[in-house]
Amino acid sequence: MKLPTDIGKDCARAWEAMPWSLQHSASHEQDEWLTQHLSRCEACRAEFEQQSHLRLAISLPPDIPVDADAGLRRLLARIDAPDTHATTQRPRTSWVTRALVAAVLVQAVGIGVLGARLWSENQPEYRTLSQATAPLPSGAIHVVPDDTMKLADWNGLLHSLHLQVISGPNEVGAYTVVASGASASSKDALQKLRTTHGIRLAEPIASAP
């Protein structure tokens, strides 16, 4: 028996042609050529015989019992109930979609909360020269009471002049006071403060230029 490498192109061509000749899709010329080749090539003849055997075996009816009528009945029942099929599919899709939407929303809320916290933590605890200072109310007065002045006298003085401390004392002992009532005049209060015993300094705060 000749080896395939020795057989040459004809055997390769015969090998290619066999399935199509067996399934009767080869042209008449191809069939004739193959018949002639098989008559003089023992190896290809044996191969073709085995291929014929293979085709015969593979064309046998299926050996697994599947009832066509029962299958068709089930298919028609499935077609008759398309809504059932649709409703069984819909919640699954809907549930998945809802879960995804919920997950995205939770993530968005989480990112928002974290972002807000991060932003608030990042607020600087210093002020740049270009930033405006918190404006003092108009008519504010710096007052420096004497060290010997009693707290009751100080409170009484503020009360009588309708003044209210809004900050202080600072590093030199000055309080910032403003008139607490709409009727009270800061100019009158300033004059009275300057004449009051126990007040070392009373100066209006100049507004920013």
Next chain:
Amino acid sequence: MNEADIDADATDRMLLQRMSAGDRAALAVLYRSYHGRLCRFLSRLTRRPDVIEEVINDCFWIAWQKAGTFHGDSRVSTWIIGIAYRCGLKALRQHGDEPVEEDMQEDRFPAHCPDEDRELRDWLAKGLSRLSADQRVVVELVYGLGHTLDDVAVIMQCPVGTVKARLFHARVKLRNTLPALAGEPPIRKESMP
């Protein structure tokens, strides 16, 4: 494609057209005419009758719904077998791949199965068990269902070259194993040109 194939395809197209108009009788005719072919084709992928029936019904469920969209780019048989192939792969993913059984079960054969057929089936089953699932499918499509390489490429949604390679390797494996299974020495162990 010979005249018989052309006639069969024309009938199938007519049935599809009627199905697209909701004709269930046409569906029943097409179902019965393809049932045997699909059973045998799918038996190369799985041995479970319940999975085979499920795949056939999934295939015809799709064919029923898409009958109106068939434009005739291929034969109806190519279209239907292609749907069945994809449904079969999907079912295998769901149920798990099961190779062709090595041992033939007595109850697998129909009661009328003659001894000669049984011997032939045994010989074939042992030969196919040496092939991959893709190679078994190609062998069935070419030798069993009589499809061309172009048809098989459409069915398996792969290039013709891939189909050729699968068929070539399947044939080489079979030629080396089948004679031995029949008690004969292999024709030759080498690969073909």
